[in-house]
Structure formats: structure tokens, C-alpha cells
Amino acid sequence: MEILEKIGDAASKTYKYTAEKTSKFAKETKIKMQINEHKGDIKELYREIGEAVYEKYVVDENIDIEFLKEKCEEIKNLSDEIVKCKDEILKLNEKRQCKNCYEEIGINANYCPNCGFQQEEIVDTKEEAVKEKIVEENNDEVEENKEELAENQEKTDISKEKNKKTRNNANQDSNSNEEQTDIDELNEDEDNNEED
Ligand SMILES: [Zn+2]
Numbered sequence: 001m002e003i004l005e006k007i008g009d010a011a012s013k014t015y016k017y018t019a020e021k022t023s024k025f026a027k028e029t030k031i032k033m034q035i036n037e038h039k040g041d042i043k044e045l046y047r048e049i050g051e052a053v054y055e056k057y058v059v060d061e062n063i064d065i066e067f068l069k070e071k072c073e074e075i076k077n078l079s080d081e082i083v084k085c086k087d088e089i090l091k092l093n094e095k096r097q098c099k100n101c102y103e104e105i106g107i108n109a110n111y112c113p114n115c116g117f118q119q120e121e122i123v124d125t126k127e128e129a130v131k132e133k134i135v136e137e138n139n140d141e142v143e144e145n146k147e148e149l150a151e152n153q154e155k156t157d158i159s160k161e162k163n164k165k166t167r168n169n170a171n172q173d174s175n176s177n178e179e180q181t182d183i184d185e186l187n188e189d190e191d192n193n194e195e196d
Pocket residue numbers: 098099100101102103112113114115116117
């Protein structure tokens with residue numbers, strides 16, 4: 001019984017390990033495919049630039065600078081994307097690149113084992129952004145609550161004022177000798193009082 005349990009335990013551990021490894025491998029493969037796609041797009045942009053330059057040369061016209069700028073900008077963006085993808089792969093493997101010699105080093109290494117360069121502290125930008133957003137939202141909420149409080153205070157003041165008026169009216173009514181049962185007359189009275 002005990003042996004069987006142990007076997008089961010070992011098997012599930014192995015399964016977990018394999019599953020983690022597979023998902024990591026799948027992720028890395030996906031990122032590598034993205035890199036290849038970006039590289040292909042960059043090659044195509046180079047080709048378009050070359051073609052445009054040659055076509056202008058043949059007809060003896062000036063090169064369209066705006067067109068070239070646009071294409072260069074696209075290449076730049078794709079190159080940045082490739083750098084990001086490579087960073088992601090390094091992170092998946094718990095590694096990073098030394099800022100000085102570009103050697104792959106452990107993600108938690110403070111100094112590069114290859115060149116001794118001190119590494120920057122890793123800040124999880126995503127987490128930071130989320131934290132900032134929460135703080136911002138809370139601030140907004142506090143402001144809103146303040147506004148609501150002020151509004152409620154105003155309402156309370158108004159109803160206090162109204163109560164005072166109503167009480168005064170009641171006093172006046174009870175003081176008067178004539179009993180006013182006519183609703184129209186009552187309303188008229190109220191209108192007059194409100195004008196006061
Ligand atoms: Zn280094």
C-alpha cells in the first residue's frame with residue numbers, strides 16, 4: 001500500500017515536471033516563431049526600400065524621403081519587438097543578458113560571472129503599473145466620496161431649513177383662530193410662506 005502510494009506520488013511529480021517543461025517549451029517555440037516572422041517582415045521592408053530607390057534612379061527622379069522614413073520606422077519597431085521576444089525567452093529560462101558583455105547570466109545574478117559588471121535590479125514593470133493604477137483609482141474614489149459627502153451635507157442643510165419652515169408654518173397655523181380645512185387655502189398659505 002505504502003509502495004503504491006509512493007509510486008503514485010512519484011508519477012504525479014514527474015507528470016507535473018513534464019507538463020511544466022512542455023508548456024515552457026511551447027511558449028518558447030511560439031516566441032521563436034514570432035521572431036522569425038518579424039525577421040521576414042524586416043527583409044521584405046529592405047526589399048521594398050531597395051526597389052523604390054532603384055525605380056527612382058532609373059527614371060532619374062528624387063527619392064521620396066517620407067516613404068523611406070516610414071519604412072525605416074517600421075523596421076525599427078520590428079527590431080524592438082525582436083529584442084522584447086528575446087528578453088521573454090531569457091526570462092522563461094530564468095536568465096538575462098549582461099548589459100556590458102551580452103553574456104547570458106542567471107536572472108538573479110547581481111554581477112556578471114563573465115565580466116564582473118554590476119547588473120540592474122529587475123523591476124516587474126507590469127506589477128508596478130498595476131500598483132500605480134490601484135493607487136490612482138483609490139485616490140479617485142476618495143475624491144468622489146468627498147464630493148458626495150459635501151453634496152449630502154448640502155442636502156441636509158436644505159432639509160433642516162425646510163423643517164424649520166414647516167415647523168414655523170405649523171405654529172402659525174395653530175395660532176390662527178380660524179381652522180383652515182380647505183386644501184386650496186393651505187396650499188396658498190404654503191406658497192406665500194415659501195416666498196418669505
Ligand atoms: Zn558581462
